[in-house]
Amino acid sequence: MDFRNIDKPNRRDLIRGTAMLGAGAMFMRPLPLLAQSGGIAAIRKVAEAGKDASIKRLRDWIALPSIAAENRNMPEGAAYMAELAKDAGFTNIEIVPTDGHPGVFGTIDVGAKRTLGIYFMYDVKQYDPAEWSSPPLEGKLVERPGFGSAMMGRGAVNQKGPEATFLAALHAIRAAGAKLPVNIVLVCEGEEEIGSPHFRQIATKPNVLAALKKCEGIFIPAGWQDKNGNVSVNLGSKGIIELELVASGEKWGRGPKGDVHSSLKAMVDSPAWRLVSALNTLVSPDGNTPAIDGWFENVRPLTAREKTLIAEAAKLGDEAQQKQVLGIKTWIDNLSYPDALTRLAQEPTVNIEGLVAGYTGPGGKTVLPGRAVAKLDLRLVPNQTRAEAEKKLRAHLDKHGFTDVEMNVSGGYDPTEVDENSRLIRTELATYKKLGVQANLNARLAGSWPGATFTAPPVSIPAGHFGTGHGAGAHAPDEYYLIDSTNPKVAGLVDATMGYAEFLYTLAAIK
Known part of the structure; x- marks a missing residue:
């Protein structure tokens, strides 16, 4: 039909x-x-x-x-x-x-x-x-x-x-x-x-x-x-917050309000690089650990029972098949399978779902974008809450000088x-x-x-x-x-x- x-x-x-x-x-x-x-x-x-x-x-x-x-x-x-x-x-x-x-x-x-x-x-x-x-x-x-x-x-x-x-x-x-x-x-x-x-x-x-x-x-x-x-x-299950971070010349007061010719980069600020700078403050240099101020304050450590269940899952799991399905060769930091599963259960995450700025079609187009957007999802673990996480992310951006970067939350919930x-x-x-x-x-x-x-x-x-x-x-x-x-x-x-x-x-x- x-x-x-x-x-x-x-x-x-x-x-x-x-x-x-x-x-x-x-x-x-x-x-x-x-x-x-x-x-x-x-x-x-x-x-x-x-x-x-x-x-x-x-x-x-x-x-x-x-x-x-x-x-x-x-x-x-x-x-x-x-x-x-x-x-x-x-x-x-x-x-x-x-x-x-x-x-x-x-x-x-x-x-x-x-x-x-x-x-x-x-x-x-x-x-x-x-x-x-x-x-x-x-x-x-x-x-x-x-x-x-x-x-x-x-x-x-x-x-x-x-x-x-x-x-x-x-x-x-x-x-x-x-x-x-x-x-x-x-x-x-x-x-x-x-x-x-x-x-x-x-x-x-x-x-x-x-x-x-x-x-x-x-x-x-x-x-x-x-x-x-x-x-x-x-x-x-982990909780989640879905949101966009937006950097723009209009909100920043620097850079163009719309796309301009890229040759002007020599004298015009770039909202796209502004967004990249803001994103870099959210995680460790390898991108694997959240670095948002106070992010781990309320994270509950795994219980002894949870650690036992994870160890049992590692014994029963097929690591090679899982890597093949995911199309990867190694886990983060070259961790062992049991340690990777432990990290999967206990760690909150900051993930970039997508980056959008300027021209994204075939070939090149020499522009300096006036606006850049990062689509993020933040996974939360007990005892984090959505309300706490949203507040801390906004406070972190402001503290690090990114008061102009907009934070548009579309949804989310607690673990x-x-x-x-x-x-x-x-x-x-x-x-x-x-x-x-x-x-x-x-x-x-x-x-x-x-x-x-x-x-x-x-x-x-x-x-x-x-x-x-x-x-x-x-x-x-x-x-x-x-x-x-x-x-x-x-x-x-x-x-x-x-x-x-x-x-x-x-x-x-x-x-």
Whole structure:
């Protein structure tokens, strides 16, 4: 479906899963220990029959790119998310307005003893079609060596593929005539890819907050199995601030207000070099350690338990494969693998995402730019906070004489931490064990998501990630999500669907 004419199709018919149950092919090998009797067996049969509908649901969703950074299809994305939720059985659905882009809220109340929260995002990252081997909105099936047939498209794994798979589990449970074992609260936003600047407004809306506070915990669906089928259970995630630093002749009072001929550099100041000078004060000479004044004052050292988990992860990890995937030969400072993983968990970072100034097209263009922009992300660790970090960055720039350098923060949130003894984490581990999946406790995810919105007051519930299946290429060209697995250790679409079903039943039963 082509969403360039978004108002013409009947979108509701396109996403209705139960109306399109096909005779989907059986997967090569089901994951071990998926129950093959009773209710779970019936659910699996329906999930297999509904495979074609699940594929279409994901492909149609990929065809609608909601990109907050470009203000592209945001109302349409929220409306489409609301329809997806309604078709999966959610009620009391609201499109929740914010000071930015809207969110979506809905519930399924079956009168169960326990309630689970689910976090979705309907936005995706930007993309350049010229960089892709397959059109990024077509959702074509392509072969991924070592894994099988996968759907390629922007948002395929981050996060529409895993989210659509969770919805497929709800469709299958209902179509099998089974009763959901837990109540479910869905909270969705459209600004995750720009740092969730208004998500707290959604989560703390009185009726949403009341529903969330009833939850045993909340998770974001994930599809992160590696080639050996292993997954990580994250006990936290780094926080993040996304921002721009801007140097301009207009604000500086030196240099040109607009681009001028580069021959004039002999007598005219350069805002681009002004920005470079400011950036150099933020990090050590090698660029690897933040040098912002007071940056490490509140950083919490790793606990003994966290150090143990990191050491265990180093023993189980495949260093050579990780380097190959990343396209690198060495870690920072030529560190050993265990030391590199320790640094990944414990260190806050200052990263340059992009630099923009003057002419960036083919060939040269002899100009002296009047404005230069650095796009940064700052990763935060416990016990740093977004508010503290923003204040310290501004104070640092001012102290070092860069009062003219603008600091435009677009979004961000605090780090997330969750107790490994919480019912959410214990349910994750128990479910993976039932599925025969090796799950490794991870002290801290180096990436970020707005889990702190849930773990901090006033919500104050555990938050994490869960899911089987596989995908890769988030934020990059050729992003994909596995559909038909040829790797017996890795879940394809139906097995991943059943993984979510198993989680729901495990949460209902676990002590």
